[in-house]
Amino acid sequence: xxxxxxxxxxGGVDVDDEVEELDHVTRCPSCNTRQxxxxxxxxxxxxxxxxxxxxxxEGCSNIHTVIFRSKKPVLVKFTLSDGADSIPxxxxxxxDEIFVLGDEFEANDLLWRITRLExxxxxxxxxxxxxxxKRVWATRIDLARIKRxxxxxxxSFSDTIEVEPEKMFSCxxxxxxxxxxxxxRALHSGTARTLTGKMEARNIRRIFLHRPPTPxxxxxxxxxxxxxxKGQDFPGREEHQAKWHxxxxx
Numbered sequence: 129x130x131x132x133x134x135x136x137x138x139g140g141v142d143v144d145d146e147v148e149e150l151d152h153v154t155r156c157p158s159c160n161t162r163q164x165x166x167x168x169x170x171x172x173x174x175x176x177x178x179x180x181x182x183x184x185x186e187g188c189s190n191i192h193t194v195i196f197r198s199k200k201p202v203l204v205k206f207t208l209s210d211g212a213d214s215i216p217x218x219x220x221x222x223x224d225e226i227f228v229l230g231d232e233f234e235a236n237d238l239l240w241r242i243t244r245l246e247x248x249x250x251x252x253x254x255x256x257x258x259x260x261x262k263r264v265w266a267t268r269i270d271l272a273r274i275k276r277x278x279x280x281x282x283x284s285f286s287d288t289i290e291v292e293p294e295k296m297f298s299c300x301x302x303x304x305x306x307x308x309x310x311x312x313r314a315l316h317s318g319t320a321r322t323l324t325g326k327m328e329a330r331n332i333r334r335i336f337l338h339r340p341p342t343p344x345x346x347x348x349x350x351x352x353x354x355x356x357x358k359g360q361d362f363p364g365r366e367e368h369q370a371k372w373h374x375x376x377x378x
Contacts, residue, residue: 158190239270272329293330
């Protein structure tokens with residue numbers, strides 16, 4: 129016979145979750161190695177609940193028990209968050225299935241990541257067995273939704289874009305929107321903000337954009353900067369320049 133690929137949690141020795149090609153092989157708790165064993169006694173439990181084996185290790189002759197319990201299916205409720213939509217979903221798994229925050233899985237042909245494990249109490253576990261889960265919360269991760277805020281003086285408006293999670297955004301990049309030109313001023317991850325760096329879409333909560341100055345505004349700014357250079361902005365400066373130009377023309 130070949131042992132199943134898992135062991136129960138109710139005493140005896142657990143069998144490692146790996147493919148075992150050799151017959152009658154399991155880990156001996158005495159010599160702590162995987163050894164061939166002789167089956168001394170086999171007890172089949174009622175209702176296909178599992179099997180108990182009394183074994184003798186052929187390496188050290190230690191006699192011990194290995195207990196196998198049949199997996200019980202449980203129905204786990206999920207809430208899948210896809211942008212503004214929350215989708216109820218159910219998955220049947222074995223009762224010893226382990227859920228971990230950050231784990232990724234496929235459902236409805238889309239990719240999701242576990243963000244919260246809900247129990248009957250107030251605890252916020254990071255790891256939980258399926259039999260103890262009240263609800264699993266997950267967020268779609270194969271598509272990134274990013275909020276953008278556009279600012280032009282006192283006027284601002286927002287929208288949302290959908291992009292590949294790996295898409296890179298950089299501060300200073302020129303963006304066309306509704307026929308107008310905008311520049312990315314800042315990227316916000318929700319916990320940190322950068323004015324000069326770059327960030328993957330999967331990590332961005334919001335992009336801030338400002339309207340860049342027009343060529344006329346740039347020219348006017350340079351003119352003002354030249355006028356303010358070395359204290360040249362003084363009372364009567366424009367009259368002085370006009371008089372100086374008039375003398376040269378004469």
